[in-house]
Amino acid sequence: MYLIPKHSSCLPTSDYLPYLTTWAKPRSSLVDGFRNVWADRFPSSKLYPTPTGRHALWYFLETINLQAGDEVLVAAYNFYVIIRLILQKGLVPIFVDIDSQTLCMDADDLAKKITKKSRLVLVTHMFGNPAEMIAIKKICLENKLLLFEDCAHAVGTLCNTESVGQFGDGALFSFGVQKLINSFGGGMLVLSNKYATDFDLPLHSPPRLASTLDTFSRALTSFLMHPALYGFTLYSAQKAISRWENKLPQIKAVIDPAKDNPDYRFREQERAPYQAFMSEMHRTQLVRLDANINRRREIVALIKGELQSVDEITLLDEDKHGRSNCSYFGIYVPDPFALSNYLSQNGVDSGPQEYYDCASLGQFSAFAINCDNAKIASQHILRLPSYPWMRDTDIENIISTIKNFLQKIIKRS
Ligand SMILES: *Cc1c(COP(=O)(O)O)cnc(C)c1O
Numbered sequence: 284m285y286l287i288p289k290h291s292s293c294l295p296t297s298d299y300l301p302y303l304t305t306w307a308k309p310r311s312s313l314v315d316g317f318r319n320v321w322a323d324r325f326p327s328s329k330l331y332p333t334p335t336g337r338h339a340l341w342y343f344l345e346t347i348n349l350q351a352g353d354e355v356l357v358a359a360y361n362f363y364v365i366i367r368l369i370l371q372k373g374l375v376p377i378f379v380d381i382d383s384q385t386l387c388m389d390a391d392d393l394a395k396k397i398t399k400k401s402r403l404v405l406v407t408h409m410f411g412n413p414a415e416m417i418a419i420k421k422i423c424l425e426n427k428l429l430l431f432e433d434c435a436h437a438v439g440t441l442c443n444t445e446s447v448g449q450f451g452d453g454a455l456f457s458f459g460v461q462k463l464i465n466s467f468g469g470g471m472l473v474l475s476n477k478y479a480t481d482f483d484l485p486l487h488s489p490p491r492l493a494s495t496l497d498t499f500s501r502a503l504t505s506f507l508m509h510p511a512l513y514g515f516t517l518y519s520a521q522k523a524i525s526r527w528e529n530k531l532p533q534i535k536a537v538i539d540p541a542k543d544n545p546d547y548r549f550r551e552q553e554r555a556p557y558q559a560f561m562s563e564m565h566r567t568q569l570v571r572l573d574a575n576i577n578r579r580r581e582i583v584a585l586i587k588g589e590l591q592s593v594d595e596i597t598l599l600d601e602d603k604h605g606r607s608n609c610s611y612f613g614i615y616v617p618d619p620f621a622l623s624n625y626l627s628q629n630g631v632d633s634g635p636q637e638y639y640d641c642a643s644l645g646q647f648s649a650f651a652i653n654c655d656n657a658k659i660a661s662q663h664i665l666r667l668p669s670y671p672w673m674r675d676t677d678i679e680n681i682i683s684t685i686k687n688f689l690q691k692i693i694k695r696s
Pocket of ligand 1: 335336436458459
């Protein structure tokens with residue numbers, strides 16, 4: 284059936300050319316080609332291409348040389364993989380609650396959680412919403428803490444009027460299939476100029492065949508995320524796979540990477556390396572970035588305008604600390620799973636639990652702590668589509684389906 288996907292990279296077919304023709308191109312300098320594309324967006328930083336966004340965090344943690352047992356303050360509503368990396372480095376995650384209006388780290392709660400062992404604050408611009416960087420940076424300076432930004436969702440996001448990624452000591456960006464700029468993998472480490480010594484990227488050379496298949500499966504996934512194909516292909520596959528979840532964990536990890544997997548461990552060699560075609564894809568997509576973000580913001584504003592008066596729904600304040608890129612669009616609803624089911628019956632895909640309250644996940648129980656807002660977000664946030672190719676009829680369908688659903692509930696009770 285035709286289904287509006289919850290995310291689409293909206294790549295025209297011609298965008299696949301750099302990938303399809305890589306074999307025909309000379310291997311020019313990978314790092315220079317990459318820096319050519321990105322350098323003017325981050326004038327006061329050093330940039331490194333990485334195999335994925337999580338590799339960028341891994342290399343950052345290696346650069347700053349913390350001691351085992353040092354504490355890393357991190358928002359509880361998070362991608363569990365990030366917490367896994369912290370643990371694998373022998374560090375201790377200290378969960379900080381979020382601001383319910385932005386889904387990002389709450390600066391007041393951060394101030395309360397600092398101890399003598401605190402070393403690093405890891406802030407995520409969740410859903411592409413800018414975090415409270417001015418207050419957080421002040422706390423870091425006063426307490427001599429390092430600051431790292433997770434900008435996986437946040438390319439093009441502004442905090443006040445400044446692009447995120449240069450507020451602290453480092454930042455990561457991700458170019459995976461679920462992200463705003465998609466090159467079937469790849470990531471970026473942004474490192475503050477104060478780390479003047481040019482650090483050498485570790486040599487990344489996973490087995491050739493595994494690497495080729497890894498990139499290919501991601502190229503195919505993003506092709507199938509095209510709105511005209513999604514409902515007939517990936518969505519149906521995902522339904523089938525979720526029925527035999529344990530048998531196909533690798534495929535599931537590509538289609539649905541955010542789902543809690545207690546067995547996940549970061550392995551440096553498990554993913555394809557950064558490749559030259561990725562920079563070419565970034566160049567093309569960066570030209571369209573502002574127009575795409577404007578369209579996303581327009582869609583979010585339209586839907587929010589219609590849902591504003593609905594009592595059962597609470598809206599976010601995406602722009603509280605700047606300008607969101609609206610890469611994810613979340614709303615609070617009483618029962619996200621029930622509404623998500625109803626939406627899919629009416630041709631709309633949605634995400635009833637995109638991220639978890641990591642402070643109450645079983646796999647991190649040794650670090651459990653009460654973070655009320657993070658718990659509420661993980662139980663009540665529903666992600667709706669906001670990709671720029673959505674048609675006006677798709678937007679109307681989303682609005683009317685949500686309203687119909689809530690009316691049915693009210694009638695029943
Ligand atoms: C996707 C993502 C990452 C990491 O990106 P990869 O390229 O998949 O390693 C980090 N943080 C958040 C919040 C993400 O959504």
